[in-house]
Amino acid sequence: MSLTRKLSITVALLTMLLALTAAAWSYIGSNHELEEVFDAELAQSARIVQGLVHHLSHDQPLGQLKDALEDSLRLPPGLGDHDDSDEALPGDRGHKYEKKLAFQIWSRDGTPLLSSPALTEQTDRPTPGYAWAESRGFQWRTFTLRDPETGLWILSGQREDIRSELSGELALSNVLPLLIVLPVLLVLVVIAIRWTFRPLRQLERPIRNMAPERIHPLDEKQAPPEVLGLVSAVNGLLRRLDQALERERQFSADAAHELRTPLAALRLNLEEACQSAPEQFSGLLASVDRMNHLVEQMLLLSRIDAGSPGEPQLASISDIVAQAVADVAPVAIRDHVELILDDRIDNDRVLCHSALISTLVRSLTANAIQYSPADSEVTLQLTEKGADTCLRICDSGPGIPPEARERALQRFVRLDQRQGSGAGLGLAIASRIVELHGGQLTLEDRHDGRSGLCVRVLLPLNRL
Structure with missing residues (x-):
């Protein structure tokens, strides 16, 4: 789980817990305070009645006082039958809550003198203070x-x-606003957390898109103070990694360049020796040719890794593919493999590095020929897919299992040492060329269900 999600969930849960606790506390506290207010209202009502009775008792006898109080406390006609769903009675005759309020008066010796209709007379001797009655x-x-x-x-x-x-x-009514605001508060908390972590995502993006040949330090000005030390350490690691990769590229380029001269001399000597004893030196001559091919591939890979292929130029993608197929045609004829080119491109004038695209097609086609059995075919299909150019090269060989295809694109990897004579650089070079053009190379099964492997290359050539 990401740190942003974990923090959002934690803060949201804590906020909900605190808000609900505050709501419950407010509800209970409000209820208690309102009960206190109602009790005070009861006491005040009793004292008002006490004052009224005390005043009237000086002017009239007890019997007349009882009649006067009963007349004053008599409920409006029909109140007892009125629907409780209504509040104020029609004609300003009263309110429904009058049925829920009551008074009682007893004489000095506890004889009932007056009782509201809603409350039956109390039989027990009255006691001062608060109580509950039924x-x-x-x-x-x-x-x-x-x-x-x-x-x-x-x-x-x-x-x-x-x-x-x-x-x-x-x-x-006191708690409801808090409960309504709580979901909005949770959403704002999540948004605030994501906004706070945005600088970290901005630091992540350059690392995710960083290629080995374009390593550069992160911008420490964008780093929050809390992760500035981590960003500085990562920058130091990137600098050391860039230096190590540069030394590796330089070593490969120097080694390949230095090997060209002795290999050329060795081949000349073997050619002379083959004239007198071809059966003895022909195998050595083939090994030297493979070494020369490996050196050329290493030099090409070194130039591509340097990231300086030059400026792209307008070229015909159909002509490039056709010429590359013609270049490897002798190899196909020698191995009894038929090459089939299906070109469905209409507007083939695009900006690209034509030399690299030609190398890409030759390498993939030669690789397909190498792993195809005799009397089989290798098909090349050139189509348009949206704004991209799609090249599919399918062979009739044993194919590559899906779980091993990602590893097959790595350098110096040969999945089956018994087949082919390469060094495991063909697919790596092709993948690097496609990456340099901003495209995508994938390994797939054949669509017709037959044995073999299809290399699908998507090149956004017209975007360069």
Whole structure:
């Protein structure tokens, strides 16, 4: 798992955990505070009723006071039958929550004097303070106090469901914005993390696209301070690697160049010796020819690796392929292999390095001839695929297993030492030429199901 994804998941989980914890804490805290407010409201309502009763008791006897209070607390007609889904009653006659609020008044000796219709009369002797009571299947929160002058007991009550409904709605209204913002916060956190790690991806891109022949240090100005030391160490490694590769290329080029002269002299001497004893020296002469071919391939690979093939020029890709096929035709005739060229290119004038493309076609065609049995055929098909030029060279040989094809493109690799006489550089040179042109070389099976190998070369030649 990438560091960006791991950090995003970790921060997202921690943010969700903290946000949900804060939401739960806020919900519980809001509920508690609202319960405190409701309890204070109960006490205040009881004291208001106490003041009203205390004031009225001086002006009228207890019987008239009871009648006056009952008349004041009588609910509007039809309130008990009204649908709870409505809030305010029509005609401004009241509110549905009046059924969920109640008062009770007892005399000095605990005789009930007055009770709201929603709350049945309490049979037990009233006690001061907060309590819970049950009436008509509902739980009620009550507060009771005693008027010290009149001796009357006054109770105010609220139904438990209205307290739960209101406290739940108010608490949820406090928590809901946090729950709505949480997904947006998580998305912003992930975006912020990806944006923070963008400089690392910018440092990764040059390394991913860096070729062995174009090694260059990374730009330390783009490196964040946290990875500046790592970037400096990588730059030091790249410099040492470039120096090592340059020494290797220089050694290969020097060795191949120095071997050309003694090999030429050795071949001349063997040619003279072959005139007198051909059966004795013909094998040595063939070995020297293979060595000369290897030296030429090493020199060519060294020039390609140097990255200086010159400027591309306009050339006919059809003419280049046709000439390359003509160059290797004698080898095909000698080995009794038929060469078939299928050219389907219409506009073949493209910018390319014609010498390298010719080397590419000759190398791949000669390789196909070498591994094809006698009386078989090697086909070359030239087509257009979008903006690219596609060259397919198919032989009739044993082919290469899919798991070994990537290794076959490496230098000095010969999968079967019993077949062919090369040094394992043909496919490596072809792959390097294709890479230099910004193309792609792949090894595939034949489409007709027959034994053999197809080399498919895509060259964006018209983009140079």
